Amino acid sequence: MNTTDAVTFWDGVHAARTVQDPRPNARLTEVVTGLPPGDALDLGCGAGGDALWLAERGWRVTAVDVSAVAVDRLAGLAGDRLTVERHDLRESFPRGRFDLICAHYLHTPLELDRTAVLRSAARALRPGGRLLIVDHGSAAPWSWNQEARFPGPREIAGDLGLDPAKWTIVRADSPRRTATGPGGQTAEVTDHVLLVRRNHRRDAPPPRTGNSEAEVLRGFLDYLRTSVAAKVDGAPEPSVRSAAVPSGTNLLGLLNHLTFVERAMFLGEEVGDWQATFRADAADSVADVVARYREAVERANDVLDGCPDLGAPVRPGRAPSVRWALTHLIEETGRHAGHADILRELIDGSTGR
Ligand SMILES: C[S@@+](CC[C@H](N)C(=O)[O-])C[C@H]1O[C@@H](n2cnc3c(N)ncnc32)[C@H](O)[C@@H]1O
Incomplete structure (x- = not known):
């Protein structure tokens, strides 16, 4: 028929x-x-x-x-x-x-x-x-x-x-x-x-962390990482990569950018053009971009597991301290998680942390 x-x-x-x-x-x-x-x-x-x-x-x-x-x-x-x-x-x-x-x-x-x-x-x-x-x-x-x-x-x-x-x-x-x-x-x-x-997505409450400075910083960073990845996961095409504001910011691009931030900060990878990281490759599906971010986070956590001293450089050579790197990543991920909240709500009305 x-x-x-x-x-x-x-x-x-x-x-x-x-x-x-x-x-x-x-x-x-x-x-x-x-x-x-x-x-x-x-x-x-x-x-x-x-x-x-x-x-x-x-x-x-x-x-x-x-x-x-x-x-x-x-x-x-x-x-x-x-x-x-x-x-x-x-x-x-x-x-x-x-x-x-x-x-x-x-x-x-x-x-x-x-x-x-x-x-x-x-x-x-x-x-x-x-x-x-x-x-x-x-x-x-x-x-x-x-x-x-x-x-x-x-x-x-x-x-x-x-x-x-x-x-x-x-x-x-x-x-x-x-x-x-x-x-x-x-x-x-x-x-x-x-x-x-x-159903409405339930809000995840702030994490219960241990009391040490490292546990609090890493606990909150992981909380933000989980939240921003969940916000992009399953977002519909093609809106997930369409610019929602005049600057061109788009939901998938935000997570792509955060992947490069994780890799640069904790794995020491060089990034030539930071602006370009705000746009995901057309050949990559939403699931690909989310998987790559989660993989970068896992590798970053392996590096952090090997850094017991918050005052020590996060990588060998001229690198910021672990404390600075964690605080910067909390600031960067939190800022973009907020953008992602708004962009996802504009796309399909989904809200929640
Ligand atoms: C039994 S009628 C019900 C119509 C209406 N909903 C009602 O309650 O009176 C089924 C309707 O589905 C439409 N329809 C059948 N196959 C369809 C298809 N493949 N795609 C879109 N509409 C279809 C028909 O044209 C028809 O209007």
Whole structure:
């Protein structure tokens, strides 16, 4: 199955249905009422009842569907009240980070790896953001799909394989409701409802260190190093390397720079152009840059383990004392960790130490 098949099929379905005044789904209104508005994404928006209802309540909505008929019709109806994009979710996923993503009855007789789409959705949530998946738990008498058996909410959650440290299952149940068919007829149906929330990262408290000067200095430096690496780890492309301020400072470049600082200070490596270190090599992934920083830190700590005297030079020759080197690295890492906090929040709303 390719995009043309999906467009042809769903264009046919939507062209045959004219919904003058699309209404929101019951589970959406139930879950969203009372939430503060933010950025919302509606996957497989169809006639757009959910997207329009959200926009009326102050949400900034992006509504997505594979069908050009559905997308054009909704764009005409909504004007500038919301953004409508055509995506075949098997091939592309809308850009951005969202506080709410909903997928109501994202069912299709054509091939669709729903798990992959819903995993992308979970990853596109901001911290605190919610993913609402509502599926048919039973077929209404007028449904085109009488034979299908849809997995329950716990099964869907299992397929998504979400790390419980990062996502919380807020709701997984199968309530019943009275549905109204295209001819105005009614029937009792079951919905499968799964609501997942992306957790906020917990703040790591200041480190418990030993009492000696070396233990305090090294404990706080390691705390900052861990924090700045975690801030960059998993940050999305391409924003992780895009300049966020006029100076060109970017999140990945900051960690790349700190790698050179560690190596220069503790391993004695020469750096010809410090400014260039603020830009990571295009060939390096985020994981590469993070791994290289962690490796530089490990090697730096090996050097420090061999330096029992804080007053002694950190390396042979004309080098600053260990005390000065540690204090400078705390200052340098702390300064850039603060920059990284702001840049990461600008990218996807993630906060926390
Ligand atoms: C059963 S309808 C549900 C529509 C709407 N969410 C609702 O609750 O009324 C499924 C929707 O998913 C859309 N869809 C199907 N396959 C898709 C794909 N591969 N990418 C994007 N949208 C798709 C269809 O065009 C259709 O609008």
